[in-house]
Structures are given as C-alpha cells and as structure tokens.
Amino acid sequence: MPTRGAPTNALSTRFDDPARTPDGDWRDHADAHEDLPPLRTTVTVEHPRIIITRNRSPDIPFDRSLNAYRGCEHGCVYCFARPTHAFHGLSPGLDFESRLFAKPGAAALLRAEFAKPAYTPAVLAMGTNTDPYQPIEARFRITRAVLALCRETHHPVSITTKSARILDDLPVLASLAADRLAMVMLSITTLEPRLARAMEPRASAPHRRLAALRALSAAGVPTCISISPVIPGLNDHELESLVAAGAAAGATAAVSIPIRLPHEVAPLFEAWLDIHQPNRKAKILNAIRAMRGGKLNDPRFTHRFRPDGEWARLHSARLAAARRRHGLLPRSWDLRTDLFVKPAADPRQPGLFDQFDPHR
Structure with missing residues (x-):
C-alpha cells in the first residue's frame, strides 16, 4: 500500500538554478538509495500579511478564497496545486505532501479584513488549492x-x-447552513478502494467520504459531489455510479472536471502511471492530449476546465444525463450575503490608546 502519492521528489528548475551545487543534504542522495526511511511530515508556521486570495478568473464561480495550509498531506498525485511548492524552492513531488506550511493566524487576519469599512461580503471559498481538512x-x-x-x-x-x-465541525457547519451561509463539496474520484489508495493515499477512503456526505446532508448542510478529476481510461467509467452514490447520500448537486496537468504535475503523473498503470499509460495520455489540443495541459481561460474534443463532449453529455436522472443541480452556490455583520474587535489586540491610559 503506498504511503505517499508522488513517485519522485525532483526539484523544479523554473525558479531554481539547474546547476545547483550539491551541499550534502538528503536530496543529493535521494536518487542513489532505494531504501530511504519513510518520509516524516514537517510543518512550518507561516505568518502572511494577508489571508484572502482574490481572483478574476472567468472559470471560477467565486472571487475570494482562503487557504489555511500550503502543501497537502493527502498526496493526490494529480493535484494541480503541486507547482506552488516550486515557487518556494521545494519539490512539487514529495515535498508538497510532506513539507507543509500552516497559517495559525488566519482567523485573526480574516477578522481584520472583515472589519475594514470597505469590505463587502461574498462567498469565501476554502479548499480551492489545498485541503482545509x-x-x-x-x-x-x-x-x-x-x-x-x-x-x-x-x-x-x-x-x-x-x-x-x-x-x-458539523455543529458549526449546520448552524451556518441553517441561515443559508454554508455549503460543502465532497470530492470523490472513485469508488474503488485500491485505485483511491494509489491516487490519493492519505485522503479519506471513498466510503468514508460518502458517509460524511450523508451526515452533512442529514444535518441540513447543502452538499455537492465533485467527481474531479475525471481521468480518461482510468476512472471515467465510474461517472454515473459516482453521481448515483452522491445522490443517494443526499447531495443536491454534482460537478465533474477532467484532469489538468500544469507544469510539474505532468511528469509526476506520467511517472505515477509507469508504476501503477503501465499498460494504460499510452491510452490515458493520448486521451488527455486529444482534449487539450495535443498537449497534456491547456492553461487558457475558459479552456482549463472545459476541454475540447469528442471525449470531452461525451463526458459533458454523460454528466448532464446523470444529473437529470437523479435530480441534481449543476452547482450549489446560492448562499446569503445580506446577514453579514462587522466583527467585534479581537480582544487580544489592544486599541491604539489603551497602552497610554493616564490613570494607570
């Protein structure tokens, strides 16, 4: 059973000097030793100045997000967020899933953002880059x-x-949902335990995700099943079964996005196929190229999440038919913004003049 997702820990050369001089650290010996000890997860505390990430992408139905963590221990081999580690001189491979960053000051920064006079509420998306849980x-x-x-x-x-x-966090999510202030999307890519362990080695097993979907739905939290990414020749045959399973668990919506392989993700995924699906590798990669203009990735707006080609058209038609069969919506983002109230001051942050009390 795999304990990590990425098959290698190669460093990116997009932000690093390709002629890096060996300095005796563990990376210089990683390729020379097959029996390295198991990787330990390390966490570095990060202190950002801002916590909300803004976006203007026409492909995404929200304009702001919050990522509590950088890197993700789930180890999903196909994760499009892996290249973000390369920007910090770390590998999008094993470093991404074992050398993590946490932002414990996130709530305090968010409180300050919410308190600004000009702040206007809109849906705050969590889990758009790395998993918040x-x-x-x-x-x-x-x-x-x-x-x-x-x-x-x-x-x-x-x-x-x-x-x-x-x-x-079911109690607080249910409380938010009672005022139409929360929704949850559970990403479930396969119902096959062995495939899930290989693709997403440290994520919850598929049956546990379905159980979570069922519990959230029963508590009144609007839920959506995300069958993403769909990989042609690997898990695409499960599309209808996954939509049916999500509907049976109480989901009100279903979405599905074909696989994206930006930057360093493509060679990592190819290496993963060599190990786990060698007989299907050529078929899978050729199908991806067929829907991405002959490449493994198409980064253009409006094309990243909506690929072209016959497979892509068939995928969209199958998803639409499965939704109709089970009465599911394409998306569930209808949350209220009119209830927002400015937060109280953080009691841990003294006022500007508190320290100058003349009566002390």
Missing part, C-alpha cells in the same frame, strides 16, 4: 477558527474537501 487540521484547527468567525459575522463560506474529518 488534511490531517494537520486536527492539530492546528485553523479551519475551525475560520468557521467560528464566519458564524459570528454571518459570513457565507463554501468548503471543498476529500476528508471525513470535516464532521468534526
């Missing part, structure tokens, strides 16, 4: 603190996750 959330509880602030201020929030750990 990856294993280290049990230690840091950053996502929980952000949800508590959203509850306090009546701010709408959406969550995308592959983890059943989200049920730890």
Whole structure:
C-alpha cells in the first residue's frame, strides 16, 4: 500500500538554478538509495500579511478564497496545486505532501479584513488549492477558527474537501447552513478502494467520504459531489455510479472536471502511471492530449476546465444525463450575503490608546 502519492521528489528548475551545487543534504542522495526511511511530515508556521486570495478568473464561480495550509498531506498525485511548492524552492513531488506550511493566524487576519469599512461580503471559498481538512487540521484547527468567525459575522463560506474529518465541525457547519451561509463539496474520484489508495493515499477512503456526505446532508448542510478529476481510461467509467452514490447520500448537486496537468504535475503523473498503470499509460495520455489540443495541459481561460474534443463532449453529455436522472443541480452556490455583520474587535489586540491610559 503506498504511503505517499508522488513517485519522485525532483526539484523544479523554473525558479531554481539547474546547476545547483550539491551541499550534502538528503536530496543529493535521494536518487542513489532505494531504501530511504519513510518520509516524516514537517510543518512550518507561516505568518502572511494577508489571508484572502482574490481572483478574476472567468472559470471560477467565486472571487475570494482562503487557504489555511500550503502543501497537502493527502498526496493526490494529480493535484494541480503541486507547482506552488516550486515557487518556494521545494519539490512539487514529495515535498508538497510532506513539507507543509500552516497559517495559525488566519482567523485573526480574516477578522481584520472583515472589519475594514470597505469590505463587502461574498462567498469565501476554502479548499480551492489545498485541503482545509488534511490531517494537520486536527492539530492546528485553523479551519475551525475560520468557521467560528464566519458564524459570528454571518459570513457565507463554501468548503471543498476529500476528508471525513470535516464532521468534526458539523455543529458549526449546520448552524451556518441553517441561515443559508454554508455549503460543502465532497470530492470523490472513485469508488474503488485500491485505485483511491494509489491516487490519493492519505485522503479519506471513498466510503468514508460518502458517509460524511450523508451526515452533512442529514444535518441540513447543502452538499455537492465533485467527481474531479475525471481521468480518461482510468476512472471515467465510474461517472454515473459516482453521481448515483452522491445522490443517494443526499447531495443536491454534482460537478465533474477532467484532469489538468500544469507544469510539474505532468511528469509526476506520467511517472505515477509507469508504476501503477503501465499498460494504460499510452491510452490515458493520448486521451488527455486529444482534449487539450495535443498537449497534456491547456492553461487558457475558459479552456482549463472545459476541454475540447469528442471525449470531452461525451463526458459533458454523460454528466448532464446523470444529473437529470437523479435530480441534481449543476452547482450549489446560492448562499446569503445580506446577514453579514462587522466583527467585534479581537480582544487580544489592544486599541491604539489603551497602552497610554493616564490613570494607570
């Protein structure tokens, strides 16, 4: 059973000097030793100045997101966020899933952002880059603190996750949902346990994700099943079964996005196919190229999530038919913004003149 997703830990050369001089660290010996000890997950505390990421992409139905963590221990081999580690001189491979960064000050930064006079509420998306409920959330509880602030201020929030750990926060999510302030998207790519372990080695098992979907739905939280990514020749045959499973678990919507392989993700995925699906490798890669203009990735706006070609058209038609069969919506983002109230001052932050009290 694999314990990590990426098959290599090669460094990117997009931001690094390709002529790096060996300095005796473990990376210089990684390729020379097959029996390296198991990788330990390390976490570095990060102190960003801003916490909300803004976007103007026409492909995404939200304009702001919050990522509590950088890197993701789930180890999904196809993760489009892997190249972000290259920008920091780390490998998009094993470093991305074992050398993580946490932002414990996220809720305090968000409180300050919400308190600004010009701030206008809109859905705050979590889980758009890395999973807010990856294993280290049990230690840091950053996502929980952000949800508590959203509850306090009546701010709408959406969550995308592959983890059943989200049920730890079911009470606050149910409370938010009662005012139409929260929705959850569970990403489930396969119902086959062996394939899930290979593709997403540290994410919750498919049956646990379905159980989480069922529990959230039963608690009144609007839920969506995300069958993403769909990989032609690997998990695309499960599309209808996954939509049916999501509907049976109470999902109100279903989405599905074909695989994207930006930058360093493409060679990582190819190496993963060599190990786990060598007989299907050529078929899978050729199908991806057929829907991406002959390449493994098409980064253009309006094309990233909507590829071309016969396979892509068939995929869209199958998804639409499966939705109709089970009465599911294409998306569920209808959250309220009119209930928002500015947050109270953080009691840990003294006022400007508090320290100059003349009566002290």
